[in-house]
Amino acid sequence: MQFDSFTFIVFFAIVLAGYNLLRGWSPRKWWLLAASYVFYAAWNPPFLLLLLGSSTLDWWVAQRIDAAQSPRSRKHWVVLTLLVNLGVLGFFKYNRFLLDNFADLLALTGAHYVPANFDIVLPIGISFYTFHSLSYCLDIYRRKFKPTTSWRDYALYVGFFPQLVAGPITRFTQMREQIETPRSTTGAGLGLGLSLLVLGLFEKSVLADSVFAPVADAFFTSVAGAGPGAAWGGVLAFSGQIFCDFAGYSTCAIGAALALGFDLPINFRYPYAAVGFSDFWRRWHISLSTWLRDYLYISMGGNRRGEARTYRNLMLTMLIGGLWHGAAWTFVAWGGLHGLYLVVERGVREHLWPKDWKAPGVLRFAYGLLTLLLVALAWVWFRAPDFSSGIGVYRDLFALTSTWALDAAQKLALVVFFAVVAVHWLMRERNLRQICVKLPAPLLGLVLGVLLAMIVLSPGDNHAFIYFQF
Amino acid sequence: MTRQRWRWVWPLAVLIAAAIVVVVEFHWRTLGYQPNIRDSSQLWSIQRDRVYSTNKTPLVLLGASRIEFGIDTKLLAKLLPNYQPVMLAQNAHYPLAVLRDLADDADFRGVVICDIESNGLAETYRDMQQPLVDYYHKQWSPSWHLHRLLLTLWQKHAVVADPQLGVVETVLRLIAGRAPPRPDYVRFFADRSGDIDYTQTDVAAARRHFDELVTKGQVPHAVATPDRWFAGLAPVYAWAQRIQARGGEVIFYRSPTSGILPKAEAIMYPPAQYWDRFTATVPAPVVDAAVIPQLSAFKEPDDSHLDYRDKPAYTRALVDVLISRGLVIQLTK
Numbered sequence: 001m002q003f004d005s006f007t008f009i010v011f012f013a014i015v016l017a018g019y020n021l022l023r024g025w026s027p028r029k030w031w032l033l034a035a036s037y038v039f040y041a042a043w044n045p046p047f048l049l050l051l052l053g054s055s056t057l058d059w060w061v062a063q064r065i066d067a068a069q070s071p072r073s074r075k076h077w078v079v080l081t082l083l084v085n086l087g088v089l090g091f092f093k094y095n096r097f098l099l100d101n102f103a104d105l106l107a108l109t110g111a112h113y114v115p116a117n118f119d120i121v122l123p124i125g126i127s128f129y130t131f132h133s134l135s136y137c138l139d140i141y142r143r144k145f146k147p148t149t150s151w152r153d154y155a156l157y158v159g160f161f162p163q164l165v166a167g168p169i170t171r172f173t174q175m176r177e178q179i180e181t182p183r184s185t186t187g188a189g190l191g192l193g194l195s196l197l198v199l200g201l202f203e204k205s206v207l208a209d210s211v212f213a214p215v216a217d218a219f220f221t222s223v224a225g226a227g228p229g230a231a232w233g234g235v236l237a238f239s240g241q242i243f244c245d246f247a248g249y250s251t252c253a254i255g256a257a258l259a260l261g262f263d264l265p266i267n268f269r270y271p272y273a274a275v276g277f278s279d280f281w282r283r284w285h286i287s288l289s290t291w292l293r294d295y296l297y298i299s300m301g302g303n304r305r306g307e308a309r310t311y312r313n314l315m316l317t318m319l320i321g322g323l324w325h326g327a328a329w330t331f332v333a334w335g336g337l338h339g340l341y342l343v344v345e346r347g348v349r350e351h352l353w354p355k356d357w358k359a360p361g362v363l364r365f366a367y368g369l370l371t372l373l374l375v376a377l378a379w380v381w382f383r384a385p386d387f388s389s390g391i392g393v394y395r396d397l398f399a400l401t402s403t404w405a406l407d408a409a410q411k412l413a414l415v416v417f418f419a420v421v422a423v424h425w426l427m428r429e430r431n432l433r434q435i436c437v438k439l440p441a442p443l444l445g446l447v448l449g450v451l452l453a454m455i456v457l458s459p460g461d462n463h464a465f466i467y468f469q470f
Numbered sequence: 471m472t473r474q475r476w477r478w479v480w481p482l483a484v485l486i487a488a489a490i491v492v493v494v495e496f497h498w499r500t501l502g503y504q505p506n507i508r509d510s511s512q513l514w515s516i517q518r519d520r521v522y523s524t525n526k527t528p529l530v531l532l533g534a535s536r537i538e539f540g541i542d543t544k545l546l547a548k549l550l551p552n553y554q555p556v557m558l559a560q561n562a563h564y565p566l567a568v569l570r571d572l573a574d575d576a577d578f579r580g581v582v583i584c585d586i587e588s589n590g591l592a593e594t595y596r597d598m599q600q601p602l603v604d605y606y607h608k609q610w611s612p613s614w615h616l617h618r619l620l621l622t623l624w625q626k627h628a629v630v631a632d633p634q635l636g637v638v639e640t641v642l643r644l645i646a647g648r649a650p651p652r653p654d655y656v657r658f659f660a661d662r663s664g665d666i667d668y669t670q671t672d673v674a675a676a677r678r679h680f681d682e683l684v685t686k687g688q689v690p691h692a693v694a695t696p697d698r699w700f701a702g703l704a705p706v707y708a709w710a711q712r713i714q715a716r717g718g719e720v721i722f723y724r725s726p727t728s729g730i731l732p733k734a735e736a737i738m739y740p741p742a743q744y745w746d747r748f749t750a751t752v753p754a755p756v757v758d759a760a761v762i763p764q765l766s767a768f769k770e771p772d773d774s775h776l777d778y779r780d781k782p783a784y785t786r787a788l789v790d791v792l793i794s795r796g797l798v799i800q801l802t803k
Contacts, residue, residue: 001613006620042613121608191476198483210638408646412638441478448479449486456491457630457637461510 001042003252025182036161047123058133059154062140062147078141089130097327125165132158136172153179162256166249168267168287183261196255202451203248206458212241215413227403231396233410238383239376240417273424275368277341315339334381498629507625507658511605512618518606520556529553532565533585536725540776542785543663549789557662564590567600573709582720588739593702594693622660665778668771676772680730689737696743710754726759729773
């Protein structure tokens with residue numbers, strides 16, 4: 001079920017009403033869990049069994065890890081959960097990728113192998129709930145907290161519908177108290193939550209789907225020889241689309257949770273106003289970047305084993321992060337490019353940057369623009385269907401021709417993209433919730449009314465959120 | 471923010487949003503636009519779900535625009551009360567992918583009326599409707615069903631539900647200096663049938679296009695040689711036979727066309743080398759409007775499609791033909 005569907009309006013109204021009509025925290029949690037499973041089953045009912053199985057297994061294994069006395073035994077249990085979770089993820093998400101690459105490898109030796117086409121459907125949100133489960137088991141293994149004995153509480157942590165299929169990837173420490181402590185809808189939570197829902201839907205339906213997607217899709221489906229104007233239009237439109245689509249989903253998720261009395265962590269903090277790449281990753285898909293940092297980068301040694309190992313760990317983390325997004329080498333290239341950005345930035349900071357020197361504002365702004373440019377150029381690999389198309393895009397971007405003519409859709413997409421960037425710069429040190437609190441009520445009402453009207457006046461096909469495929 | 475403040479904010483927001491939407495709706499209506507239902511893979515899927523009816527025999531209409539806009543489905547249901555019409559035709563797309571899907575569906579045992587001509591039988595065009603089939607089997611769910619029912623309700627009543635009149639589309643037209651689209655001359659219904667009102671469109675221009683093709687000798691060539699085209703029919707025959715083997719039936723049907731269009735088709739696909747070979751060998755009944763006087767008597771304003779005013783009479787005539795040939799059973803009239 002998508003947030004931008006009529007079904008969700010009906011679903012959410014029923015969930016909200018039932019949640020507040022029920023007395024007692026336990027029935028309310030059961031209600032939320034049932035609602036979350038209905039939400040998930042709306043896509044493909046049989047995959048609910050996978051979610052149930054995965055949640056139950058990890059809940060049980062986490063207790064075995066905690067109960068195990070010897071380090072060896074603890075390790076066995078954690079390896080088991082890693083193998084099962086990553087095995088299931090690999091089966092559904094990477095089977096084709098692995099088989100195709102195996103066939104390519106065999107081809108190098110002269111052997112001919114055509115992998116069977118299993119036509120396996122990817123369960124929606126599997127990458128997200130797998131990371132939820134893994135973080136829980138790994139934290140239990142690291143003795144960060146005691147496991148919950150309540151299956152329902154754990155299942156609700158993994159399956160809580162606002163964040164189930166596309167994040168934010170919450171940690172159990174962020175949700176435990178909220179799940180264990182009774183709560184209900186408050187007037188302020190409902191008001192702010194609905195406001196965030198409207199803002200998220202505006203980003204998704206109006207900006208991502210109506211303004212950016214047509215331009216990005218038109219360009220990336222027929223790249224060859226489009227000329228630099230269309231290429232920059234297409235690449236920047238996709239940069240706008242991916243942000244508005246994903247941040248829109250996260251904003252909706254946070255809003256829906258808030259209306260139910262839950263506080264999910266922020267997932268995007270105006271990333272297109274980032275000054276540098278480490279700053280970008282502190283602002284973009286924060287719940288994933290912190291997950292990769294805590295469970296991958298630090299597990300590999302982080303920056304504790306010398307400079308070369310630090311760079312290696314950074315690069316490996318970003319390459320795996322790229323592969324997490326999609327089973328294709330283009331995603332690995334995207335991750336690799338970001339890894340390279342981070343390595344170079346760190347190297348410059350360690351060796352060339354004067355100690356204790358604070359860069360003037362102009363220089364910081366210029367570096368921010370350079371960051372944006374390089375981030376946009378990296379998005380090419382995120383969107384291009386294959387390497388030859390990606391290279392074709394770069395050829396078009398830097399072609400020495402005079403084909404800079406833009407059509408109306410491209411012009412609008414560029415204007416809106418730069419408006420989004422301007423908003424990010426204006427908001428980079430601010431907090432949206434605080435602004436909602438400070439804004440005079442009539443002005444806030446006006447803004448929300450206009451956003452709501454724009455959503456209603458932007459009918460079109462329901463485009464699946466881009467991150468659903470991950 | 472206090473609860474009190476939100477009591478102001480949200481009613482105000484809803485009021486402002488409603489006022490904007492009402493003003494925009496009024497604006498489009500004063501320019502002559504009317505609410506209309508928009509076709510989609512979801513609307514198609516709602517119909518696809520209906521091919522399993524057990525209390526009535528599903529009567530599935532396949533094809534492109536001619537059958538989609540040429541058959542009065544409500545009247546058809548009245549004339550043949552033991553059948554349930556299901557419109558699976560898709561404008562501008564040949565239907566054989568859907569026929570294949572129904573043949574592959576072991577639970578389908580209904581009657582298919584498949585509107586097709588020589589060009590549509592060519593292998594080249596076999597997958598045109600496959601995206602609809604893929605959507606139905608891979609993405610369609612009860613959740614989308616409910617969404618589409620509510621969207622249809624919204625589209626039935628609101629002009630602003632038309633994507634062409636959306637705010638971004640309107641801004642783009644203003645930037646490009648383009649005029650708004652002409653109000654629809656096709657009225658579309660929730661059951662995916664539609665009415666074409668030819669008094670609302672430039673019929674002469676549509677006919678001129680075909681006239682020029684013929685008079686200037688620019689009729690395109692057939693997409694396959696006669697033998698290759700004929701060899702490609704084997705799977706189509708097999709699909710029909712599989713449906714028949716389950717107790718269903720497939721009726722290949724060719725909608726009437728008039729004016730220059732049949733001539734153009736005869737130049738592209740000489741009947742003796744194409745259509746006649748098909749009708750002589752297909753293991754299923756064929757109803758060809760061109761050779762049935764009560765059907766070919768109807769005139770298509772653009773040479774290709776019936777005006778909605780002729781739909782009821784044409785539907786009655788077609789039902790009479792189907793009954794007289796024993797292809798459908800009429801219990802009561």
